[in-house]
Amino acid sequence: MSSTKFILGCFEDPDEMMDGIxxxxxxxVPIYDVYTPMPIHGIExxxxxxxxxxxxxxxxxxxxxxxxxxxxxxxxxxxDWPMNIGSKPAFAIPDFIPVTFEWTVLYTAFGTxxxxxxxxxxxxxxxxxxxxxxxxxxxxxxxxxxxxNTPHADITNLLKEAGAVEVKHNDRKxxxxxx
Amino acid sequence: MxxxxxxxxxxxLITGKNITYAQIxxxxxxxxxxxxxxxxxxxxxxxSMGATLWLFAVSYTFxxxxxxxxxxKTVGWAWDITGFVWWVGIGHAGTLISAILLLFRQKWRNSIxxxxxxxxxxxxxxxxxxxxxxxxxxxxxxxxxxxxxxYGSLWVNFNSPLIWDVFAISTxxxxxxxxxxxxxxxxxxxxxxxxxxxxxxVYSVLSFGWTGSVKTWQRFxxxxxxxxxxxxxxxxxxxxxxxxxxxxxxxxxxxTTIFPPYFVAGAIFSGFAMxxxxxxxxxxxxxxxxxxxxxxxxxxxxxxxxxxxxVMVAYSTEFFIAYYSQVEYEQYAFINRYFGPYxxxxxxxxxxxxxxxxxxxxxxxxxxxAATWFLSIIINIGMxxxxxxxxxxxxxxxxLPSSWAMFYPTWIDISIxxxxxxxxxxxxxxxxxxxPSIAIAEVKLILKGSSEQSKKKILADGHVDxxxxxxxxxxxxxxxxxxxxxxxxx
Numbered sequence: 275m276s277s278t279k280f281i282l283g284c285f286e287d288p289d290e291m292m293d294g295i296x297x298x299x300x301x302x303v304p305i306y307d308v309y310t311p312m313p314i315h316g317i318e319x320x321x322x323x324x325x326x327x328x329x330x331x332x333x334x335x336x337x338x339x340x341x342x343x344x345x346x347x348x349x350x351x352x353x354d355w356p357m358n359i360g361s362k363p364a365f366a367i368p369d370f371i372p373v374t375f376e377w378t379v380l381y382t383a384f385g386t387x388x389x390x391x392x393x394x395x396x397x398x399x400x401x402x403x404x405x406x407x408x409x410x411x412x413x414x415x416x417x418x419x420x421x422x423n424t425p426h427a428d429i430t431n432l433l434k435e436a437g438a439v440e441v442k443h444n445d446r447k448x449x450x451x452x453x
Numbered sequence: 454m455x456x457x458x459x460x461x462x463x464x465x466l467i468t469g470k471n472i473t474y475a476q477i478x479x480x481x482x483x484x485x486x487x488x489x490x491x492x493x494x495x496x497x498x499x500x501s502m503g504a505t506l507w508l509f510a511v512s513y514t515f516x517x518x519x520x521x522x523x524x525x526k527t528v529g530w531a532w533d534i535t536g537f538v539w540w541v542g543i544g545h546a547g548t549l550i551s552a553i554l555l556l557f558r559q560k561w562r563n564s565i566x567x568x569x570x571x572x573x574x575x576x577x578x579x580x581x582x583x584x585x586x587x588x589x590x591x592x593x594x595x596x597x598x599x600x601x602x603x604y605g606s607l608w609v610n611f612n613s614p615l616i617w618d619v620f621a622i623s624t625x626x627x628x629x630x631x632x633x634x635x636x637x638x639x640x641x642x643x644x645x646x647x648x649x650x651x652x653x654x655v656y657s658v659l660s661f662g663w664t665g666s667v668k669t670w671q672r673f674x675x676x677x678x679x680x681x682x683x684x685x686x687x688x689x690x691x692x693x694x695x696x697x698x699x700x701x702x703x704x705x706x707x708x709t710t711i712f713p714p715y716f717v718a719g720a721i722f723s724g725f726a727m728x729x730x731x732x733x734x735x736x737x738x739x740x741x742x743x744x745x746x747x748x749x750x751x752x753x754x755x756x757x758x759x760x761x762x763x764v765m766v767a768y769s770t771e772f773f774i775a776y777y778s779q780v781e782y783e784q785y786a787f788i789n790r791y792f793g794p795y796x797x798x799x800x801x802x803x804x805x806x807x808x809x810x811x812x813x814x815x816x817x818x819x820x821x822x823a824a825t826w827f828l829s830i831i832i833n834i835g836m837x838x839x840x841x842x843x844x845x846x847x848x849x850x851x852x853l854p855s856s857w858a859m860f861y862p863t864w865i866d867i868s869i870x871x872x873x874x875x876x877x878x879x880x881x882x883x884x885x886x887x888x889p890s891i892a893i894a895e896v897k898l899i900l901k902g903s904s905e906q907s908k909k910k911i912l913a914d915g916h917v918d919x920x921x922x923x924x925x926x927x928x929x930x931x932x933x934x935x936x937x938x939x940x941x942x943x
Contacts, residue, residue, distance in 0.1 A: 313898065350611065376620040380627065407647070410663075412474035
């Protein structure tokens, strides 16, 4: 039994990599993931990845931020200590708009980014799970789980056919763990 | 998307021959991965001397109090708030480039957004330092927060634009920081994967474990779009609220409804001038002429001429409305502004912001690097004068002629201002040393569609309308980074 854990098809051109994905899919080879130095538009549809739901999170955080600050300002300025400023109403809604807007934006920004980091497991100090060091530089890498996907030579040929400049048979999933 | 060819008549955003993805990485990371050259050390030495001066002057202020400034009971705001508004204004260009141009799908933003956003962050730091410094006793900053206290609780007044400003500036700073850092993650990962030893460890922590998988990129782009969407109204709100510090007062010369849009236009105007000041030098010193091209410089000059002209219309409108209002005090404030003892400041402002930048209508000036750089300095000076004029000339002659006064800055005032420029450049130079000054991933994104080499290939294939091809080649002549000889023989 081969000790290969992952097969990596390294492309130097994003279009060729897309061809590689098509070819693998035509041959029913499941793709583990794709690592690229830049976002590839249209790849989600091809790999059947659902749309991101971060927009909903952003909306909810925005609503939360606006509600929190408006309630607080209402409590401060109307309920707890209403001030008589020339007999004008204490509940001066137009005056509350700037801070309400700012906190809506603040909560949206921090909430969305925190959700993104949480969902993607990004945080300071997380060990990078790198399969190929050049995937953040100039290589577009298709990763295929070697287990159960045989014969490996066929997969290699498919990747080469699509234009892969290098096909790696890695014994470890993450090369970054070696250091 | 990556295989999509855009129309040939669009100018290239990346010039140069045989640019590969690897070369983009190498070019942009050169200043980060190599030891800095002499130019950097000279700049850094000068900047850190400025920062030291700032540290000294601010400490002096805190020790001896606001009395060490040239303020008097008539002119209670002067260089401090001038400096504050100037720096916040400068910051606005960064957000405009990173957020508004993203929403408008302006691809040329990709190579200037990173450094412009960094500029935003450092400018807002300088601005915030003025706010804290002008309190005299910085620990008093706590009273701007609505915290429970023993006086009731007596809360802060949410009817006051000064409190709105606390919320606006702090939100602006933190959201800009988050936006900037999220955008940096993929590029920090690039540095990490090329580095060794301790550098790899440091950048590994900073990269948050970025891998560049499909889902990560998808979410990254969604987050970028959402942040751009909320940063756009945010940046407009920030300078509107800053302007309300003045506009909601009853001070003749400040009490004008035109202030919010006028301040926002002025902010973008001064911000782009500062971007030009920084990037024209950076592109030369760092050898990034292929990424920050003449197209970028000209595009920014066009924004400068637009916003500068809006500012000119605003100045004229203000003057006209003062006359039209038939309010004696308002009329006096404006006559005094341009023909009183501070005439030199007002006319410096008018010349630097309205008259001189009009030469940018001329194509040759717009495409001349030395002229652009010189103009950017002129605009920086002019916009500083604008804030000085608005603040000091409106205050120095108040309703009681017996309290009329002039403002004379002390050496502490001057040191804090000069020093804040030092702080700004110290931060900026350090940033260029440790982080990529161009968004690597975003530049890679436009390599296939919008680069000179890809367009040259299309031209060579010969399926292009002849007229369009000529138009394109003609447009290339303005680039200082394109070798025209290759196009002539073709």
